[in-house]
Amino acid sequence: MxxxxxxxxxxxxxxxxxxxxxxxxxxxxxxxxxxxxxxxxxxxxxxxxxxxxxxxxxxxxxxxxxxxxxxxxxxxxxxxxxxxxxMENHPHVRCNTCGRVDDIMEFEDEAIMEQVAKLSDYKLTGRQLYFYGECPKCQGKKKKYN
Amino acid sequence: MxxxxxxxxxxxxxxxxxxxxxxxxxxxxxxxxxxxxxxxxxxxxxxxxxxxxxxxxxxxxxxxxxxxxxxxxxxxxxxxxxxxxxMENHPHVRCNTCGRVDDIMEFEDEAIMEQVAKLSDYKLTGRQLYFYGECPKCQGKKKKYN
DNA sequence: TTATTAATGGATAATTACTATCCATTGAGT
DNA sequence: ACTCAATGGATAGTAATTATCCATTAATAA
Missing domain, CATH: 1.10.10.10 (Winged helix-like DNA-binding domain superfamily/Winged helix DNA-binding domain)
Known part of the structure; x- marks a missing residue:
């Protein structure tokens, strides 16, 4: 492992x-x-x-x-x-407030790859999926202090 | 439009x-x-x-x-x-052979956003989805000449 | 339409992440 | 242990992007 x-x-x-x-x-x-x-x-x-x-x-x-x-x-x-x-390909998510970057493990992406392959006619070999938002910690801070 | x-x-x-x-x-x-x-x-x-x-x-x-x-x-x-x-948020796909970058329009991403939100506990506000592979034109070339 | 003023364009210098070079040192096979 | 190519560290170089400066221009008011 x-x-x-x-x-x-x-x-x-x-x-x-x-x-x-x-x-x-x-x-x-x-x-x-x-x-x-x-x-x-x-x-x-x-x-x-x-x-x-x-x-x-x-x-x-x-x-x-x-x-x-x-x-x-x-x-x-x-x-x-x-x-x-x-090394397993997995998406990442970045907090726009504090800048931390987290892994998103256990993400199921086969359906996406199929959809994109069909829409694009490309032969796909890789992907980079990035998401942006506010992490749990920063959400908590906002609620308490703002 | x-x-x-x-x-x-x-x-x-x-x-x-x-x-x-x-x-x-x-x-x-x-x-x-x-x-x-x-x-x-x-x-x-x-x-x-x-x-x-x-x-x-x-x-x-x-x-x-x-x-x-x-x-x-x-x-x-x-x-x-x-x-x-x-300006509509949409994925892009890049050909590793010729370097062209294409839009992927009409991509349905609500299910993805939900899945990521659930896995990460982030409050998501954006995303950038990049795919990599070989474009139809370069696939054709390979089949004919290689 | 013209006058006034702040924003802008172009030239150029500065910044910064990253890469290449150089050479004394070191790891690894003999 | 010996030999030698690979390596680490120092430093210079590269290239995309950003900041600066000032003459010019767009927009607003008169």
Whole structure:
């Protein structure tokens, strides 16, 4: 179910990439957060344990992870990309108030894909579904304090 | 049904923006294409008739159109934004082979919005649905020549 | 129609996320 | 352990977008 460190190392090696502490650290950080960090957020998360970490390394590492299927890139309409270690294709929802981005797991999208394929005559291979609104926490705040 | 020049002028004025030939020209160009141009494509489309047109003007104009609801911005995962004068929220599909972007009109998305609202507990206000694949034309080419 | 004034267009500089380059260092197979 | 290509970090470069500046223009009032 959950990808562990050992298999991440194997996947890197099997694609001809070296296994380095930095790469394992980046993957570990991404794996252990639900906040869909961008490169700079990852960099700042890693700085305390890896003071020599470079932002360029984060970018290069994420490009590799994207290539070999260890992470996916999100393009939610902000000024920077976010990253997600969950590899099943799933929609995301962003709170317009606080900016948090959440996964929407267990979303059933086969009917959509069929509908779009029929309407477009495209042979579909992928999708990116982004939703926008107000998260439960921000809704609560509004009710209490506004 | 279709937005004409007169009402574009009215909408600009009603939001306190001046009505200028450049703005009408940008809107006209965007209205009369289905290829979802980015700023540079729009600029190049307009150059023949408006040799003095500036790329900065296109950007500024599109920002205004986005604000006042005369166009929407698409973020399809390319390195630049594309624009669409069709204001009903609708999905888009991009051909991975030739890069064209098509509208998917008549897409029924109420069921999706309900499903996502239920799964996320967000109060949803918007969505951006992007699909990727191979367009009919490129499928045909592949079958014939590859 | 003209005068007045604030908005605008175009030129250009600045910003910023991201990518490429360079070289000393390091991981991994021999 | 040895060898060497891959890597990390520093830094420069790229490219889309945004901000600035000022002469010009559109809109309102007279």
């Amino acid at each position: 959950m990808m562990d460190m050992q298999s991440v190392a194997d996947i890197l090696r099997s694609h001809g990439f070296k296994v380095t502490p930095q790469r394992l650290a980046v993957y570990d950080a991404l794996q252990n957060t639900t906040e869909h960090p961008n490169a700079e957020m990852l960099y700042n998360m890693l700085l305390p344990s890896y003071p020599a970490m470079s932002l360029a390394t984060v970018y290069k590492t994420m490009e590799i992870f994207d290539q070999i299927g260890l992470a996916q890139v999100l393009n939610i309409g902000e000024d920077s990309y976010r990253y997600d270690a969950r | 279709m937005m004409d020049m007169q009402s574009v002028a009215d909408i600009l004025r009603s939001h306190g923006f001046k009505v200028t030939p450049q703005r009408l020209a940008v809107y006209d160009a965007l209205q009369n294409t289905t290829e979802h141009p980015n700023a540079e494509m729009l600029y190049n489309m307009l150059l023949p008739s408006y040799p003095a047109m500036s790329l900065a003007t296109v950007y500024k104009t599109m920002e205004i159109f986005d604000q006042i609801g005369l166009a929407q911005v698409l973020n399809i995962g390319e390195d630049s934004y594309r624009y669409d004068a069709r």
